[in-house]
Every structure is written in structure tokens, then in C-alpha cells.
Amino acid sequence: xxxxxxxxxxxxxxxxxxxxxxxxxxxxxxxxxxxxxxxxxxxxxxxxxxxxxxxxxxxxxxxxxxxxxxxxxxxxxxxxxxxxxxxxxxxxxxxxxxxxxxxxxxxxxxxxxxxxxxxxxxxxxxxxxxxxxxxxxxxxxxxxxxxxxxxxxxxxxxxxxxxxxxxxxxxxxxxxxxxxxxxxxx
Ligand SMILES: [Zn+2]
Numbered sequence: 751x752x753x754x755x756x757x758x759x760x761x762x763x764x765x766x767x768x769x770x771x772x773x774x775x776x777x778x779x780x781x782x783x784x785x786x787x788x789x790x791x792x793x794x795x796x797x798x799x800x801x802x803x804x805x806x807x808x809x810x811x812x813x814x815x816x817x818x819x820x821x822x823x824x825x826x827x828x829x830x831x832x833x834x835x836x837x838x839x840x841x842x843x844x845x846x847x848x849x850x851x852x853x854x855x856x857x858x859x860x861x862x863x864x865x866x867x868x869x870x871x872x873x874x875x876x877x878x879x880x881x882x883x884x885x886x887x888x889x890x891x892x893x894x895x896x897x898x899x900x901x902x903x904x905x906x907x908x909x910x911x912x913x914x915x916x917x918x919x920x921x922x923x924x925x926x927x928x929x930x931x932x933x934x935x936x
Contacts, residue, residue, distance in 0.1 A: 789817035851891035876907035884909040892921035
């Protein structure tokens with residue numbers, strides 16, 4: 751761990767880096783803490799330095815600050831949606847779908863979706879889907895469309911969904927583009 755003296759960072763109140771023994775001495779904080787402190791000051795003075803994150807389909811999904819200020823970022827909601835409450839639930843569900851795609855890729859079980867992480871996420875998605883219905887296949891990560899998880903999870907929640915052929919084709923294209931053509935079609 752890298753530590754630098756607090757006075758180098760000109761921080762008025764550096765976080766305590768206690769050694770537990772109550773020994774008096776210069777307050778220290780890590781390089782990461784110094785970076786965060788500086789980023790927080792910059793963001794407070796100039797506003798966050800925001801980047802628009804795109805989902806797997808190239809649509810805006812999230813705004814994040816480029817500086818390490820610790821802000822969790824913002825979720826992009828469709829302003830034309832008549833019910834923003836519903837949109838928030840949908841945004842939460844889309845986060846779960848995104849997490850599921852990550853868990854699926856990280857899974858070492860076969861089939862991949864049988865891992866504990868995937869199973870937990872699928873159960874949570876089904877819970878939400880029972881309340882607000884299905885989301886469009888164009889909104890979830892292309893991977894969960896091409897793997898059939900999109901239909902599998904919705905069916906288990908009692909939601910009838912169908913992936914139109916052109917959407918399936920677009921999902922494969924998006925996946926192949928993001929993996930440099932390495933996505934293997936079943
Ligand atoms: Zn920021």
C-alpha cells in the first residue's frame with residue numbers, strides 16, 4: 751500500500767489512517783484517498799466530468815464521472831415514459847439483467863446459468879418481472895438474448911416473450927462486434 755503524508759495533498763481533513771495503538775504522528779492517507787480527495791474538490795468546483803456509458807446495443811444507459819470522486823453515477827431514464835416510477839423499476843431490472851450477463855460469463859458451472867450467482871439474479875429478475883411485466887429484448891444485454899436466457903427467465907416468471915428474428919440477428923451482430931467476431935453462434 752502506498753502512503754503519502756497528508757500535507758503533500760493539502761488536505762485539511764485527511765481520513766484517519768490509524769495504527770490502532772493511538773500513537774500520535776502525522777496523519778497519512780493512501781494515494782487512492784488523495785486522488786479521491788482531489789477529485790471531490792474538482793467535481794465540487796467544476797461539476798462532475800461526465801461520460802455517457804452505452805449499453806451493449808449502443809444506447810445510453812448510464813452517466814458516470816471520469817474522476818475518481820466516488821459518485822455512483824446516474825441511470826438514464828426515457829424522458830418520454832409516462833410513468834417514471836415504473837421506469838425506475840425497469841432500470842433496476844435492467845441492472846439485474848446486466849449483472850446476469852456478467853455472472854453468466856464468469857460462471858464456471860455447466861450449464862453456466864446454473865451457478866449460484868446466476869440463479870440468484872434470475873430469481874430476482876423474475877420477482878420484478880411478475881410485477882412490471884417483461885422488458886423488451888432490445889433493452890437487455892445482447893448476450894442474454896443470444897443465450898436464450900431472456901426467454902427462459904421470462905417464461906419462468908409467467909411472461910410471454912418472443913424475440914423477433916431481426917432482434918436476434920442484431921443481438922448476434924452486437925455481440926460479435928464487442929468480442930471482435932469471436933462470439934460463436936449456436
Ligand atoms: Zn465527479
